[in-house]
Amino acid sequence: MAQESPTFSPLYQQIKNLIVQGLEAGEWRPGESIPSEAELAVRFGVSQGTVRKAVDEMAAENLLIRRQGKGTFVATHADPRAFFRFLRLVPLSGGVEQSKSVPLECWRAKAGAEAARVLKLKLGDPIIIVRRVLQFSGKPVVVDEIYLPGEIFPGLSLDVLKDYQGSLYNLFESHFHVPMIRAEERIRAVAADRGTAELLGVLEGSPLLSVERVTHSYGDKPVEWRRGLYSTAEHCYYNELN
């Protein structure tokens, strides 16, 4: 029953890990429902209350979504409400906007020192680099440069990107089975270089937000490194602090 202190882990934590393993293994895919609490309780040989606590925490971490009367679902970037989950950009003055991703380039390369460190790859491992522009209401607002491990995004190309309707993370999760779970961002202010200024329609040297993001999949595995340059002429980065 009782465990010795060094390796003590509550039951609900172990249940959480088991459920995460199911997610990693693709037993339940994004958007699908997982078994009911009662079923999981039987399956894992614990009480429903313990399953409940495990699922509660996973829902708090946005891995699962509970819907009363319907079931518990695997979080998905396909849900349009999830579009702004990792994009903390809002218009300066109200209103909802149409957004559109315009891919510019996509090529393969070998990981340099920094990319290897951030993505936990070896020097020279294959990577994919994507450049794209994000438009709101037809106006360019963000230029992104995105570094991906080549290994886990086989077949990604400019054509694939151009053909796909929906967000990048939606594509990653549905075509490559790489769900984006968590991210860290580091934000600085920089001056627009010539090329970026042209893409964003601002003057060279204008202040831009530089948003560097490392995105992780299950098991805290880093699977994307991107740097976005945001024009804050008509938008701002919105954050809530608790």
Next chain:
Amino acid sequence: MAQESPTFSPLYQQIKNLIVQGLEAGEWRPGESIPSEAELAVRFGVSQGTVRKAVDEMAAENLLIRRQGKGTFVATHADPRAFFRFLRLVPLSGGVEQSKSVPLECWRAKAGAEAARVLKLKLGDPIIIVRRVLQFSGKPVVVDEIYLPGEIFPGLSLDVLKDYQGSLYNLFESHFHVPMIRAEERIRAVAADRGTAELLGVLEGSPLLSVERVTHSYGDKPVEWRRGLYSTAEHCYYNELN
């Protein structure tokens, strides 16, 4: 027992509200412990499990802090670990730094249209404006301009600010009984004006982060409006996304 749908609110929510009322009323002050779960259960006439759920949520919102074996405590900005609760600034290259707030000015004024709107005051209501510099390792990194409702910060002056050791929010909570609970930030990139550039030791026109923050106390009451200009030469704004 059961309540009709229009006004249904779970018991633990009502308990939460009761505890918040105790906090607002100053029954338990920041840093102090609240009664044990068992005591609260008796006091409110519910089971310990229900109190537990209420406290769990309040701990998740950073209103309370649980410490196994010791009790449950009211969150406080006096805790040095809370210093960076609302300051998402980290050095670009590792290391821990000494920080220091240097007050520059503090004067009284009447709320203009924008200040009145943000702080939910009437036009012309008394406000206090503070300007200060934040230093890290002796170097200026942030210039803040802070707007406060005069009503709830009586006696605040440059001398009070200069005499106080510790963070502003620590001062607000201990001297004025105004605990800061929650904040929203809107971040843009701007060019440094002459005066700010001098204060931060950067060139005029350098890109800076403009961080506009509205801070709230209990009951979502806005009690501070500040605009910070951050030099991101050696620091960046760090954010985690889930």
Next chain:
DNA sequence: GAGTGGTCTAGACCACTGC
């Protein structure tokens, strides 16, 4: 050892969804 929060259980009942 006494007191605190943390875990786990079993069972009852409620609220919501969809057939």
Next chain:
DNA sequence: CAGTGGTCTAGACCACTCG
């Protein structure tokens, strides 16, 4: 109506802190 998550209870036992 059956099935799901949501709430509430009562009680047992564990882990941590402190005197």
